[in-house]
Structures are given as C-alpha cells and as structure tokens.
Amino acid sequence: xxxxxxxxxxxxITKDFGPVRVLDDVSMDVxxxxxxxxxxxxxxxKSTFLRCMNLLETPTSGxxxxxxxxxxxGPGHKHATKKxxxxxxxxxxxxxxxxxxxxxxxxxxxxxxAQRRVLGRGRDEACERALVLLDRVGLxxxxxxxxxxxxxxxxxxxxxARSLALDPKVMLFDEPTSALDPEVGAEILAVMxxxxxxxxxxxxxxxxxxxxxxxxxxxxxxxxxxxxxxxxPHQIMSDPSHERTKQFLSAVLGR
Amino acid sequence: xxxxxxxxxxxxVVWTVAITVLSFAIGALGGVGVAAARVSARRWVxxxxxxxxxxxxxxxxxxxxxxxxxxxxxxxxxxxxxxxAIITFxxxxxxxxxxxxxxxxxxLGAGQIEAAKSIGLxxxxxxxxxxxxxxxxTVSPSMATYGIGLMKDSALASTIGVxxxxxxxxxxxxxxxxxxxxxxxxxxxxLLLSAPVGIWTRRFDARLREKYLVA
Amino acid sequence: MDLTTWLGYVVELLPGLWKAIQLTVISLALGYPLALLFAxxxxxxxxxxxxxxxxxxxxxxxxxxxxxLYLFYQGLPQLSIVLSALASAVWAFTWSAAAYATEIxxxxxxxxxxxxxEAANAIGLDDRDQFRFVILPQAARIAIPPLLGLAIIxxxxxxxxxxxxxxxxxxxxxxxxxxxxxxxxxxxxxAAVYASVTIPASALVTGxxxxxxxxx
Numbered sequence: 001x002x003x004x005x006x007x008x009x010x011x012x013i014t015k016d017f018g019p020v021r022v023l024d025d026v027s028m029d030v031x032x033x034x035x036x037x038x039x040x041x042x043x044x045x046k047s048t049f050l051r052c053m054n055l056l057e058t059p060t061s062g063x064x065x066x067x068x069x070x071x072x073x074g075p076g077h078k079h080a081t082k083k084x085x086x087x088x089x090x091x092x093x094x095x096x097x098x099x100x101x102x103x104x105x106x107x108x109x110x111x112x113x114a115q116r117r118v119l120g121r122g123r124d125e126a127c128e129r130a131l132v133l134l135d136r137v138g139l140x141x142x143x144x145x146x147x148x149x150x151x152x153x154x155x156x157x158x159x160x161a162r163s164l165a166l167d168p169k170v171m172l173f174d175e176p177t178s179a180l181d182p183e184v185g186a187e188i189l190a191v192m193x194x195x196x197x198x199x200x201x202x203x204x205x206x207x208x209x210x211x212x213x214x215x216x217x218x219x220x221x222x223x224x225x226x227x228x229x230x231x232x233p234h235q236i237m238s239d240p241s242h243e244r245t246k247q248f249l250s251a252v253l254g255r
Numbered sequence: 256x257x258x259x260x261x262x263x264x265x266x267x268v269v270w271t272v273a274i275t276v277l278s279f280a281i282g283a284l285g286g287v288g289v290a291a292a293r294v295s296a297r298r299w300v301x302x303x304x305x306x307x308x309x310x311x312x313x314x315x316x317x318x319x320x321x322x323x324x325x326x327x328x329x330x331x332x333x334x335x336x337x338x339x340a341i342i343t344f345x346x347x348x349x350x351x352x353x354x355x356x357x358x359x360x361x362x363l364g365a366g367q368i369e370a371a372k373s374i375g376l377x378x379x380x381x382x383x384x385x386x387x388x389x390x391x392x393t394v395s396p397s398m399a400t401y402g403i404g405l406m407k408d409s410a411l412a413s414t415i416g417v418x419x420x421x422x423x424x425x426x427x428x429x430x431x432x433x434x435x436x437x438x439x440x441x442x443x444x445x446l447l448l449s450a451p452v453g454i455w456t457r458r459f460d461a462r463l464r465e466k467y468l469v470a
Numbered sequence: 471m472d473l474t475t476w477l478g479y480v481v482e483l484l485p486g487l488w489k490a491i492q493l494t495v496i497s498l499a500l501g502y503p504l505a506l507l508f509a510x511x512x513x514x515x516x517x518x519x520x521x522x523x524x525x526x527x528x529x530x531x532x533x534x535x536x537x538x539l540y541l542f543y544q545g546l547p548q549l550s551i552v553l554s555a556l557a558s559a560v561w562a563f564t565w566s567a568a569a570y571a572t573e574i575x576x577x578x579x580x581x582x583x584x585x586x587x588e589a590a591n592a593i594g595l596d597d598r599d600q601f602r603f604v605i606l607p608q609a610a611r612i613a614i615p616p617l618l619g620l621a622i623i624x625x626x627x628x629x630x631x632x633x634x635x636x637x638x639x640x641x642x643x644x645x646x647x648x649x650x651x652x653x654x655x656x657x658x659x660x661a662a663v664y665a666s667v668t669i670p671a672s673a674l675v676t677g678x679x680x681x682x683x684x685x686x
Contacts (some may be wrong), residue, residue, distance in 0.1 A: 315640075318629060319642065321657050325647065329517045414536075
C-alpha cells in the first residue's frame with residue numbers, strides 16, 4: 001500500500017512528553033472506507049496517536065497526510081497555520097470517551113454551532129441537517145433538550161451526530177463506549193457499525209474486541225507507543241504472533 | 256524619609272502580627288464550636304447558629320469593632336483598643352473558619368464516617384483520627400488564605416488607636432506629609448508578609464492535586 | 471432606649487447608605503470591566519504587559535483596602551496631587567475590586583474543562599468562536615455568583631471610607647454618636663442598616679447561583 005493512494009497516511013509519528021517517549025515511529029496508511037481498530041493495554045499511546053490525527057496533540061515529529069492536506073512536523077518545519085488546522089478538522093471528526101457536549105447549549109444547538117460558524121451554513125440549512133442526523137442516531141425527539149437531561153448513551157449519540165454534521169471524510173473514535181454501560185455501549189457500536197457499512201473511513205481506539213473483530217478491516221495492536229502487530233482482525237485475535245499481543249488478548253478475552 | 260521614621264513604622268509590624276496571630280488562633284478553636292453548632296443534630300441549635308453566623312457576616316468588621324470599643328464602653332465594659340481588636344477579630348475569625356471547617360466536613364462525605372463506625376471506632380477516636388486529619392488537610396489552603404485576609408483586616412484596628420503599621424504610617428503621613436513613602440513602605444511589608452503564605456498555599460494545592468489525581 | 475428613638479437613628483443613617491451604594495456601584499462599574507481586561511491581558515504574549523498587570527493585581531489584592539485608601543488620600547499629596555474623598559475612594563475601591571475580580575474571572579475560565587476546549591477544537595471552531603460560544607458562556611455562569619458575592623463584600627467595605635471623611639454610613643454614625651452620646655444604639659443602627667442590604671442581597675445571590683447551575 002503506497003502512501004499516495006491511501007486517503008489518510010501517518011508516517012513515522014513520534015511523540016515525546018518531556019523525557020518520556022509516548023509514541024515511537026508509528027505509521028499507518030488508511031484507505032477510503034477502511035475501518036481500523038487500535039487495541040492494546042492502557043498507557044500504550046493509542047489515544048495520543050488518535051489525537052495526533054486531528055492535531056489535538058502535535059507530534060514531536062512525523063508526517064500526516066489526509067486527502068490533499070499534508071503536514072510534516074519536526075525541527076525546521078513550520079507549525080500548522082490556523083487555517084490549515086481548521087481545514088483539517090473539518091475533514092476529520094472526533095468522538096470522545098467523555099462525550100464533551102456543550103452543556104449550556106441544547107442538542108440542536110450543539111450540532112448546529114460548527115455548521116454555522118465553521119462551514120458558514122445558514123440557520124435553516126444547519127437545522128435541517130441536524131434533524132436528519134438526529135434521526136439517523138435515533139434521537140429526533142431530543143432536539144431541544146439540554147445534554148444534562150440526556151443519558152450517557154444519548155449524549156454519545158448526539159456527539160456522533162455533532163461530528164457528522166461537518167460531513168467529515170474520516171471519523172476518529174477515542175474509546176467511545178468506555179464510559180458507558182455494556183448494554184448502552186452496544187447501541188453506540190451499532191451506530192458505528194452502520195456508519196462503517198455506509199462507507200465511512202474510521203479509526204477506532206477501543207477495548208471492544210467484538211467490534212474490532214467483526215467490523216474492523218484491520219486491527220493494530222499498540223504497546224508502549226509502538227505497533228507490535230497488525231493485520232486481519234480474525235487472524236490476530238485467534239492466533240496472535242507477538243508475545244505482548246498474546247499477553248494482552250488473553251487478559252482481555254480470557255475472562 | 257529618615258531611618259528613625261522608617262524604623263518607627265516598621266515596629267508596627269509587631270502589633271499587626273500580634274492581632275493576626277492571636278485572633279486566628281482563638282478563631283481556629285472557636286471555629287470548631289461554630290462548625291459543630293452548624294451541623295448539630297438538634298434543629299434549634301442549627302437554626303440559631305445559622306442566624307448568628309449570617310448576622311456576623313452581614314455587618315462590616317469596622318462596625319463590629321466600633322460596637323465593641325465604643326458601644327460596650329457605654330454599657331460599662333471598657334476594653335483597650337488592642338483588646339477590642341482581639342475580641343472583634345476572634346469572633347469574626349471563629350465564624351469564617353467555622354464555615355471553612357463545615358465546607359471541609361461536607362467534602363469528606365458520610366462514607367468515611369460509616370466506614371469508621373463499621374470497624375468499631377467510637378466517637379472521640381472517630382473525630383480525632385479520621386475526621387480531623389482529613390478535614391485539616393483539605394481546608395489548610397483555605398485557612399491560610401483566610402489568615403492573610405485577617406492580616407489585612409487587622410489594619411482596621413488603626414481606626415481605634417492600636418499602634419500597628421497602618422496607624423503609624425497614618426501618623427507619619429499627617430505629621431510629615433510623606434504619606435506616599437509611608438504607605439508604600441507599609442504596603443511592601445504587607446506583601447512580604449503574605450507572600451510566603453501564598454507560595455505555600457499554591458504548592459500545597461498542587462501537591463494535593465497530584466496525590467489524588469493519578470493521571 | 472425606646473424603639474422610636476432607635477428607628478430615628480436608622481433613618482438618619484440612610485443618606486449615608488445611599489452614598490455607600492453609590493460608591494459601590496461606581497467602583498464595580500469601573501472595576502469589573504477592568505478585571506475582564508486584566509484577566510485577558512495576563513495571558514498576553516508581551517512580557518512587560520504581563521508583568522505590569524501581575525503587579526497591579528497582586529498589589530490590589532495584597533494590600534489592605536484601608537492602606538489603598540490612605541495611599542490615594544494621604545499619600546498622593548506628597549506628589550502634590552490632592553484628591554477629594556470620593557475620588558480617592560473610587561480609585562482605591564476600583565483597584566481592589568478589579569484585583570479580586572480578576573482572580574475570580576481567571577479561575578472561572580480555568581474551570582471550563584479541557585474536554586470542552588478539545589471538543590470545540592475537534593469540530594474546527596477557531597479561537598475566537600471557541601471563546602465566544604463555548605468558553606465564555608460557561609465561564610460566565612461559574613463566575614457570576616462569586617462576582618456578586620464580591621460586590622456584597624465591597625458594599626460592606628465602603629464602611630472604610632469613614633477614615634477619609636467620605637460621608638457614608640460609618641461617618642454619619644460616628645457624628646450621630648458624638649451628638650447623642652449613645653454610641654451603642656447608634657452603631658447597632660449602623661449594623662442594622664448594613665444587614666438590611668446584605669442579608670437580602672446574599673439570599674438573592676444564592677437563588678441566582680441555584681438557577682445558573684441548573685443546566686450545567
């Protein structure tokens with residue numbers, strides 16, 4: 001898989017927090033429509049890597065390419081401009097573990113805000129789109145509610161709708177179900193599965209092995225900031241080759 | 256400004272510190288009583304405590320100071336300026352520190368008390384070994400901040416004649432016209448006195464946060 | 471001391487109350503916007519500006535208000551600047567209020583969780599929009615109760631203007647005391663005057679606080 005044909009390409013991403021190297025030369029090429037899962041023990045750097053994809057974290061060095069947008073970070077290279085960041089984030093949506101809805105705005109306002117301010121859509125257009133998305137995640141009747149009045153699962157669905165409102169080309173999910181009950185989490189995974197079936201390019205950090213196995217096109221196992229194994233989910237989960245992967249999977253699946 | 260005048264003003268620090276430390280110490284003890292009354296099981300105790308606390312906090316300290324110094328004198332209770340200052344600020348400090356304790360108690364939560372009871376601890380042990388240490392740790396920064404506030408309030412004692420820093424600076428200003436120098440000097444001393452506490456508070460806060468937040 | 475005479479004292483103190491309220495309102499009307507400016511400038515990229523604001527805030531908070539008052543009223547004359555009692559009071563109170571309010575505002579801005587900023591970044595909002603639509607509304611809800619509480623405290627502190635001959639409540643009370651020699655009832659009347667404003671005001675602030683934290 002060459003870098004040029006991939007829709008999203010991360011090359012040699014390295015991230016240091018002071019003396020600690022959290023990401024060590026991580027590379028990943030994602031084609032349009034791919035669903036990649038990233039699994040691994042806590043502290044492995046999975047979330048950090050994901051957040052480098054939309055530059056919520058700035059890598060210490062590496063190259064990021066999404067569609068037509070390329071940026072190389074490191075000594076001697078310029079920082080991303082505000083405009084570049086804005087363009088990047090319009091095309092890359094993110095769903096957080098803790099939802100992060102804006103509590104002082106209604107569900108509808110949460111979904112419309114970026115549409116109006118970032119995409120410049122008019123109020124009516126934004127509202128229409130918001131209602132379509134709310135319908136898609138099954139929350140039409142919650143449009144005028146405040147996040148405080150919504151359950152965790154509902155909030156996460158609103159969060160997904162909010163990210164989709166900008167029509168992103170890639171969706172990043174950072175442990176989207178970790179803060180939810182298993183049953184509720186399953187609802188979210190179902191929404192994510194639908195998205196995948198519709199062809200959305202997705203990168204998912206998760207502990208949900210079922211999702212990684214059934215929905216993912218590829219699985220990446222990250223340990224201590226490095227990808228130790230990657231490939232077909234079914235194959236890796238039933239017959240892992242790397243020692244750390246075996247350790248991790250037996251702890252997670254063997255219960 | 257000549258050195259002797261500077262020295263005259265600086266000596267006021269002793270009184271400033273005396274008022275602050277004494278009032279704070281008495282208030283720290285009195286605050287326990289106030290907090291206890293505020294959370295008492297008996298409703299009438301709670302209500303009266305709430306009323307007293309509200310009234311004392313709603314009236315400016317200067318007014319209380321005047322009531323104690325000028326007012327009580329009329330009723331036969333004559334206190335010296337210094338005594339009046341201590342009495343007034345001790346009472347006020349008891350109220351404010353009591354409220355700070357109450358906040359710390361609330362933050363502790365019932366769980367601690369339940370856990371202690373379930374392993375058979377009696378009331379005095381419960382208070383001394385479980386509640387007090389935790390509350391003190393939580394409220395120490397707030398208490399320190401209040402202490403600084405109390406030191407600033409001590410300047411009010413100058414209005415009834417206690418010869419602390421502000422009083423002396425005022426005297427010098429009126430006698431020599433060098434008010435700016437005098438009050439600037441006093442200002443610097445107040446800042447120097449409160450700086451170490453401020454730094455300690457910030458460090459303590461940061462250490463507490465580190466301890467309880469495993470990132 | 472019968473009730474009618476005492477109530478008479480209260481009435482005589484009312485003009486002083488009005489002056490106290492005036493001083494409070496003017497000082498806050500000047501001080502709070504100033505605090506917002508200070509709060510923003512404290513994060514300025516220009517070091518000298520940061521330092522100047524820091525000094526202004528630390529001195530405003532670190533010195534007793536009484537000393538600030540004296541500085542303007544008794545201190546400036548050393549530089550041949552003579553201010554009226556009202557002017558000195560306004561300068562001192564505004565500085566003090568602005569210094570304390572700056573801390574409240576900065577603290578409220580910090581309290582808006584990092585997750586909010588991340589989410590706003592992730593959906594592509596630029597810094598200005600982030601501040602305007604996400605950070606500021608939430609910070610305001612957090613800052614308003616303590617700012618109102620500070621206002622009540624400032625009102626109480628107007629009693630200090632007594633020392634610079636500003637004719638607010640304490641000044642009036644003192645003169646009334648010297649006239650009638652009934653210091654105790656007179657100062658109790660002063661206490662009552664303050665409490666009659668402070669207690670309802672505090673109750674109002676608690677009510678506002680409750681309403682503001684409904685959604686968040």
